[in-house]
Amino acid sequence: MCAYHFRVAGVLLLLLAPAAFGDEAKDALIIETILRLDDFDLGSSEKAQGAVARYLKVNWAGDRYLDLIRRFELKKEAAGVLRLALEKADAPIGAEAASILVGLGGSDLFVKALKGEDGKVASRAAKAISLTGDPNLLAELPRVLADQSRPAVVRSAALKAIYDPTPGKHPELLAMVKAGELADDLKQTASDLLMLSRDPKVREEARSLFASGKGEFPLVVELVKRTGDVKNGRKLFATKTCTVCHQAGAVGINFGPGLSEIGEKLNKEALYQAIMEPNAGISMGFEGWEVTLRDGTSLLGIVTESEESMTLTMIGGASRSVLKTEVASKKQYSQSLMYPGLHRLMTPEELVDLVEYLSSLKKPAPGKK
Numbered sequence: 001m002c003a004y005h006f007r008v009a010g011v012l013l014l015l016l017a018p019a020a021f022g023d024e025a026k027d028a029l030i031i032e033t034i035l036r037l038d039d040f041d042l043g044s045s046e047k048a049q050g051a052v053a054r055y056l057k058v059n060w061a062g063d064r065y066l067d068l069i070r071r072f073e074l075k076k077e078a079a080g081v082l083r084l085a086l087e088k089a090d091a092p093i094g095a096e097a098a099s100i101l102v103g104l105g106g107s108d109l110f111v112k113a114l115k116g117e118d119g120k121v122a123s124r125a126a127k128a129i130s131l132t133g134d135p136n137l138l139a140e141l142p143r144v145l146a147d148q149s150r151p152a153v154v155r156s157a158a159l160k161a162i163y164d165p166t167p168g169k170h171p172e173l174l175a176m177v178k179a180g181e182l183a184d185d186l187k188q189t190a191s192d193l194l195m196l197s198r199d200p201k202v203r204e205e206a207r208s209l210f211a212s213g214k215g216e217f218p219l220v221v222e223l224v225k226r227t228g229d230v231k232n233g234r235k236l237f238a239t240k241t242c243t244v245c246h247q248a249g250a251v252g253i254n255f256g257p258g259l260s261e262i263g264e265k266l267n268k269e270a271l272y273q274a275i276m277e278p279n280a281g282i283s284m285g286f287e288g289w290e291v292t293l294r295d296g297t298s299l300l301g302i303v304t305e306s307e308e309s310m311t312l313t314m315i316g317g318a319s320r321s322v323l324k325t326e327v328a329s330k331k332q333y334s335q336s337l338m339y340p341g342l343h344r345l346m347t348p349e350e351l352v353d354l355v356e357y358l359s360s361l362k363k364p365a366p367g368k369k
């Protein structure tokens, strides 16, 4: 045992003795301590078990909830982890819960949710399954898509779960649409997905197939002259996929750069360019990498490395850590991880509102709160 462990173990003994702390504060300290001990055996201490049980009960989705479950492989918490994976399927914690549940052997819970009667639960299960990346679970999605007896919302969620995060698969989807293999009630979802494709040819074909009728976009020199509506822009920011990757104020996920003060950094012209032509200039530190693992899995995301491992943060905020020994190759992605063509999801007027909103995001003036 190293000196650090001696100290932590000492603190632990102290904590397990009756003490004057409030119960909750005491439990929280015990939790922090045992999580730091690499070889702590939860089965060996009833007091620690009690603290863990109480903590999990009141802190569903709390800071240490998933850490505890993962560290001590608490299979009996599977139902709570499933609920987290489903209810927070759009946030990083939901993605983490989804992969922990698979690790706990709870894949069948996802399948049950996906096949269940409740359309909302089934749709969320489809999304959560796509975040696990587990091949057996992923194989369930095309079955849902093909089953006409399932409601359109559930099939649409399955379609998104299959094609949304997977750049190489959009031509496949396009071929399906062209061959008339896709149910009519899924056309809108297919169109949305294809417009987000990384491949300009796919986007072009999709545009003519679905003839969105949104017309040509004015040039940036023209757009910068207009004034938009900040309030509507804020609404658009939250609904036009921006929050999948950006945070501004309290909304969104920080996958790409935070935009809370973007109005200080970029003028309107630069904002239009960042949205309409993301590939023209990629912000430092947010370059994408394609990482292929020895087992053939290929991942695309932003990489942070330590000596022995590599963490990839993927679109949607899910992250995955792998040992460097598992990595077969790592290649810089030539394009921005921000999808090109997002402005096509809006009318020019809406884009002007959005940019008006972004350019209003500034540091609070000194003295003001």
Ligand code: HEC
Pocket: 240, 241, 242, 243, 244, 245, 246, 255, 256, 257, 262, 265, 266, 271, 274, 275, 278, 279, 281, 282, 283, 286, 287, 315, 336, 337, 338, 339, 342, 343, 354
């Ligand atoms: C799929 C993820 C994704 C989505 C969706 C997305 N972005 Fe981005 N965005 C990024 C990444 C990654 C970067 C940094 C790389 C780059 O500069 O291209 C970025 C960069 C930016 C920048 C430049 C920031 C800077 O500090 O220079 C702006 C502005 C921006 N995005 C606005 C938006 C808006 C508005 C939307 C919604 C219409 C949006 N983004 C949707 C991923 C995304």
